[in-house]
Amino acid sequence: MLHAEFRDPLLVTVYDAECPWTREDDFFLAVVGETPNGRVLDLGCGTGRLALGLAAAGHTVTGVDPARASLQAARAKPGSEQVIWVEGTSADLPDSAFDVAVMTSHVAQFFVTDEEFDRALADLRRALVAGGRLVFDTRDPAARRWEKWNPVDSQRLVELADGTVATAWTEVTAVIDGAVSFTHHYTFPDRRELQSTATLRFRTEKEVRAALHAAGLQVEHIYGGWNREPIGDGDGELLVIAHT
Structure with a gap:
């Protein structure tokens, strides 16, 4: 099954057990925290680990995911009532509704074709307020x-x-x-x-920057690791912070 770890109820429990809170979540929590009490979108929220952490930190959080089994697991967790859960995709996002949007756990790589990625970025740009920020991770192909x-x-x-x-x-x-x-x-x-x-899809830094520019998003930083190392000196990541 395609992406069964998000769609099959048994494999969702395996995914949840394999993916506890880590320094990756600390990174996103810290960046989002630069916008106190923000309206935050977690696109591809999965079983809700980060969405729940963001809500506990005082943000107003909406978690959006197309996988029903993952959302059911998220809704069953303590504190889930603090998050708005939406079964859907970026196409379902409201206009100008969020101060910060995040895509974690390499969700950006799920958009395999350029058309899919461009459409998702355009939807995220539409959903952010003026000056709103987008934060996501994608693995560096290098x-x-x-x-x-x-x-x-x-x-x-x-x-x-x-x-x-x-x-x-x-x-x-x-x-x-x-x-x-x-x-x-x-x-x-x-x-x-x-x-x-x-x-x-593994996109190069150049490809990521070009897609963001085409979507009307300005790059603030791209880091190579979870401790904000330069590209090539960190964890083999491209950690992107951009704004409208």
Whole structure:
């Protein structure tokens, strides 16, 4: 299933267990915090980890995601009543409604074609107020992170909330013009085996800057790591902060 870790209820629990709060969330929380008590959009909010953290920090948060199973998991978490949850995409965003928009966990890479990415950025530009900020992460292709997505380097054990331990690993199936296709494999103690397929686009800094400019967004900073290192000196990331 395409993106099954967000759409299959069982794999959503695996995703949730694999993705606790980290310094990545600290980065987004800090940047958003530069706009106190802001109206914040979390596009591709998934199971709500960052959206809930932002709401707890005093922001008015709207989480938008097309995956119903992920949103159901988000709504079941403590504090979920503080967030407005919307099942939808960037096309469903209201005009001039947010002070800050974020896309985390490399959601920007889910827009594989240039047309998809351009449309999402245009929607985000429309949804932000004058002077509003957009913050997102995307992997730097120069770091070639996908080379670690193989059965040996990617194999991990994931303990779920009920104590069940799943085995997971990833294999790359194609790399074509910056688009990396792969399959996540999951095995459970009862011998069930599930898979999730996806393709992510790795855009260069030049490509990211060009797309933002075309959408009418001005780049403030692009960092290479979660401690705001220069590009190429950090964690193999492109951490983008832009404004309208």
